[in-house]
Amino acid sequence: MLNKLNKLKKQALDEIKKSETFDSLKFLETKYLGRQGELSGLLADLKKVAKEELPKVGRLANEVKNDLLAEFEKVKKNFQSEKKITAVNLDPTAPGETIERGHLHPITQFLRKVEDIFLSMGFEVLDGPEVEDEEHNFNLLNMPKDHPARDIQDTFYVKGGEAGNQLLLRTQTSPMQIRAMKTRKPPVRLIVPGRVFRHEATDASHETTFYQCEGLVIGENIKMTDLIGTLQQFLQAVFGDEVKVKVRPSFFPFTEPSLEVIMSCVICGQKGCSVCKQTGWLEMLGCGMVHPKVLENMNVDPAVYSGFAFGLGIDRLMMLYHQINDVRLSYGGDLRFLKQF
């Protein structure tokens, strides 16, 4: 009996070794260990075994059973993992297939970031026309007829339109402030992201076409410190809580007082680099308290309401964010650039 058991074990192990598929292994398992398998068959003869040998035989039978079970499990596992890796040419160090994906333009990605931050602060997101007129782009924004910004060098004029109110490509997203207020009453909080145009020669930091995001808040008791706090929150949401934000006085015809917001240089961490011109600070955006004349032009009473406005240069912020050094890359349709984002 002991011999038979050992023989059975050897035979089973041989067959397991030769077994090439998971199915054949399963078959062997049933053949040897199944309820009507060979081991059970053999043990049916136990009664023929001498009493004194019985414990020995029992022990061996158990041992054989356990050994075989263990071997089946082991080989099964091999098969299972082999099921995943069966092809000989599969190189575990190879990178796998390239799944082709498309890319959103970095300007789009950055605009979404800006929109989402302001949405979360309760700002409306508006859109405006790109072909504007002098009235909205200049006059109503307190830039009277002879303001230097209206020089032909800065503005693309469009043929057509009315005498004295020429059509033009908007030089800023600000005219939408005026348009938005035709259908709104304070309090308002809104942003206007969009494309703007300047009539100037292009180089690494100048483009005829770029993106701005206008912001406008009007209400009772809107203060300069609100403006500073809001923009600080915005910049920290984009560039991280560790950036420092400061302001300094500036001049824009449509705001009074006017400010320039500066931020600690994210490129060098204020150690001084070419981007911040060794100053440790970057000019981020212009802003200010809405000029009382502009409020009046919006049919808002400056004696009751105050407000602030700001203009973000999206291209510049985006370029800082991704460390891009040439604004023209955005508008060149070069896939070697676009596919990086």
Next chain:
Amino acid sequence: MRLPLLWLKDYIKIKIFPEKLAELLTFSGTEVEAIERTSGLDKVMVGEILAIKPHPNADKLQIAMVDVGNQELAIVCGAPNIKVGQKVPTALVGAVLPNGLEIKKTAIRGVKSSGMLCAEDELGLGKDHGGIMILDQKAKPGDKLAEWVSSGEPILDLSITPNRGDCLAILGLAREISALTGEKVKWPIIDFPKIVKEKINCPVKVNDKDLCPKYVVRVIKNVKIKESPGWLKDRLLAVGLRPINNVVDVTNFVMMEMGQPLHAFDADKVKKIVVRKAKAGERIKMIDNEERELTESMLVITDGYEPIAIAGVMGGAESEVADKTSNILLESAQFNPISIRKTSQQLGLRSEASLRFEKGIDWLITERASDRAAGLIAELGDGIVVEEQIVVVGKKFKPAAVKLPLSYLNNLLGAELAKNEVMEKLISLGFEIKDYGRNLLVTVPAWRPDVKIPADLVEEIGRLFDYNRLPPSYLIAELKPMALSQEKQAIRTIQDILAGAGFTETINYSFYGHPPAGGAECGGPENHLELANPINPDQRYLRLDLEPRIRENIEKNIREFDPIKFFEIGHTYQPNPPAGGDLPIEKKMLAVAWAGKKLKPESAINYLKGIARLIFQELNIDAEKIDISPVFNDNYGLLRLDIGELVNLAEPIKVYQPIPKFPAIIRDIAIEVEDRVLYGQIKKIVDKLDDLIARVEYLSTYSLANSKKSLAFRVIYQSAERTLKSEEADKIQEKIIKALNKKFQAKLR
């Protein structure tokens, strides 16, 4: 505007380092773009004298052992004032000092010397040559000298905002700095060395007092034209002006000093002055020797007959001050800023003078500048000032007064400033104040025509206070949910779908040069809005279609990438703006392009149709309601969709359709029809044939012989009430074949 500290210090004490001054200026609104230091101090370091030994071969020379941080140098020095332990400016070998002296390794009387200890004048830091300059004891060996010399007289490069014409003058800037540091401004003393009690022998008439509200004339006689002294030339060079001769240099000097442009005429060539508008076609030869034609809108100074200068822009060659000139007629005037700007623009002549006139000149400075320049001309040219000063004034000056409620100030700033602090700041800037308790009545100085309303005063106080000292606050408002507009949301969805499908977004210019001739979408140039002033002909027309620029994108990339999948979302501009002053209509368009060198038109078009369907599904648009017809050109297929139209058709909410309770029967049918028969025609018939036909789906088409094709489609049969029997489907299928046979002679394959 360049601000040389050397010049600034003529009028105000500066006790702070240039860096600190720059910071004060920048954070009060006068941005300092750069601090330019005298060149030549690069290799001049702080050195500490460790030991002094006598020179073996010369009594008056000593050998100093100097620690310059990273090494110890032996330097021969002739100055008697050096002592052990002093910190002194040490020019290393290779340094080129401001006076041009190059420091070389040398031997002096047989003793090697590796460098030079410097006196003030050798460094361009002052006039002292009495001995070696002794530095602050806090300076460390190896520090750059530039870090330790406050009297390094650097030049601050300022960016003056357009509202602050008064800061285009050294004295104007001194006034700003005085408000920041509390130091008093010391105005130059006007002094006529010689004066003659005479009338000016030249009548002055101003015909257009709107364009020339003030005209002031002085005459200086017996002036010797010569080179200016060093102090004058240095100052002009420092602000970027070229010295010419003593008279012209004085006019430029006073312009930079006080902000009042001046013009000097040769008095012997000007017997009379008439200020009037130019006549059309009138010409004048200017001091740059170019002859220019004038227009009626320009203001000119004439001698009664001919123009002798273009007012505020440039003088004429005829009356120019030359070497032989001996009598000077000095003009100091106010001109209309807008008129000057237009004239200089039209002529393409921008000068330091026109720049200042464009911003407006301090009304009260005109006479003073005239006196100041007359005195200097007389002094530097040994001339005599004629006592009379002619002043022709066309308007009365009344200083502006602005009422400032303190509550308005504090509310707008978000601060709680004390009244005395507010008053102090305004007074330091030259404003005069009457205190009415809660309100201040503020009189604006003549040099600040930009201050007109209370908000302007808030800025004055805020900028001197430094806004950064105010703790930021946050908006307090009703919590209202804000969501993107349907259109913006749809655009994001489309962008995401396309990027997911492998398309890369491109952003192109809104203009192009050559609308594709005869293209269905574009038409010719006449169909476009056109720029009045394009930068180049390639950017002349506002786009009516996104295709032309996308085509360029493809051409640019096709060598390196194949296939190319691009999309763009952008505005197109419809011509013929509606009447009544409305703006031209803009459409937001989507263009999707798939390009490849070996791309087949039918695969491109079918694929792009699939893309369109993908978008429709996501936006919940019934594809039947919209016409999609991608086109194929050269090597790319292009799909255009109007975003506005998509948004109109989109059903924002997808309404649940009950899941069918009973199974469907699916049958595929392939028929043989003539080539011209289209799937759409087949579908139209089959769709309506029986209520049990749930839907029809396209499978495939391929060509057979004899202009026939095989067209396969799938019919799904379903009932909402029961499980269909196979026979029922068979019956309807027979009906389908029959109908199609009747209409299109279709045969089952």
